Amino acid sequence: MGAPVVSRDRLKDLVAQIGKVESDLVKVSDLRWELSGKRMTAEQALQKATEELEQARHMDASRLVDVALGRDVAGPSDLTAQEERVMAAKADLDRAEGYCAEVRARSEEYQTLLDTLKVKATQEANRITAESPEFAAMLEDVRQAEAVLMRAVSEVQILKRRGVPVGKLHGLFGELADRFHKHGDLVKVPMHPVESTEWAQFAQMLAMNPDTPAPGARLKKGR
Incomplete structure (x- = not known):
C-alpha cells in the first residue's frame, strides 16, 4: 500500500x-x-x-x-x-x-x-504540510540515518576505550561525534515543518497554489 x-x-x-x-x-x-x-x-x-x-x-x-x-x-x-x-x-x-x-x-x-x-x-497549508507522508518519510529517513551514525560513533568509542588508535575524527563524521557528546543526538530533526526552511517555504507556496508538490515528492519524481 x-x-x-x-x-x-x-x-x-x-x-x-x-x-x-x-x-x-x-x-x-x-x-x-x-x-x-x-x-x-x-x-x-x-x-x-x-x-x-x-x-x-x-x-x-x-x-x-x-x-x-x-x-x-x-x-x-x-x-x-x-x-x-x-x-x-x-x-x-x-x-x-x-x-x-x-x-x-x-x-x-x-x-x-x-x-x-x-x-x-495558511493554517490549512500548515496542516497539510505537517500531515504529509513526504514529511513523515523525511523524518523516518533522518531517524534511520541517525541510528546508523550513532552505532558508528559508538564503535569508535569502544575502540578508543580498548586503546585502539583511531586518530582524530575529522570532517562531517567528527562534527557529528562532537554533537553526540554535547547534545546526545547527531542530527537536529525538525519536528514541525516550520522548523525547516524548505518545508516552511513549501507551506507558503502551498497556501497560494494547492497543487505545489512536496519537497519529497519532487525528489522522487526526479529520480
Whole structure:
C-alpha cells in the first residue's frame, strides 16, 4: 500500500475563494476611481450652479428695483429655474457620494474577508504540510540515518576505550561525534515543518497554489 494522501480539497476551495474576492476587490477599486471622478464632476456642477444662482438672485433683485421704478424689464426672471438647477446638482452630488460611500464599505468588507481567507489558507497549508507522508518519510529517513551514525560513533568509542588508535575524527563524521557528546543526538530533526526552511517555504507556496508538490515528492519524481 502506498502512503496515505492528505486531502487538499479544502485548501483548493479556500484558494478559489481568495481568487474570487481578489477579483471583486480589483473591480471595486476600479469602480471607486470611476465614481470618484463622477463625484468630482458633480461637485463642480454644483459649484457652478450655486455661483449662477447668486448671479440670478442679484439680477432678480435688480429687476425688482427696476419694476418699482417703473422701468421696462425684458423677459421673465430666471431665479426659479436656477434654484431648480442647484437642487438637481445637489441631488446628483448626494447620489454620487452615496455610491462612493457604498463602494468604500464594500472594499473594506472584501479586504476583511480576504485577510480572513488568507489566514485560513495558511493554517490549512500548515496542516497539510505537517500531515504529509513526504514529511513523515523525511523524518523516518533522518531517524534511520541517525541510528546508523550513532552505532558508528559508538564503535569508535569502544575502540578508543580498548586503546585502539583511531586518530582524530575529522570532517562531517567528527562534527557529528562532537554533537553526540554535547547534545546526545547527531542530527537536529525538525519536528514541525516550520522548523525547516524548505518545508516552511513549501507551506507558503502551498497556501497560494494547492497543487505545489512536496519537497519529497519532487525528489522522487526526479529520480
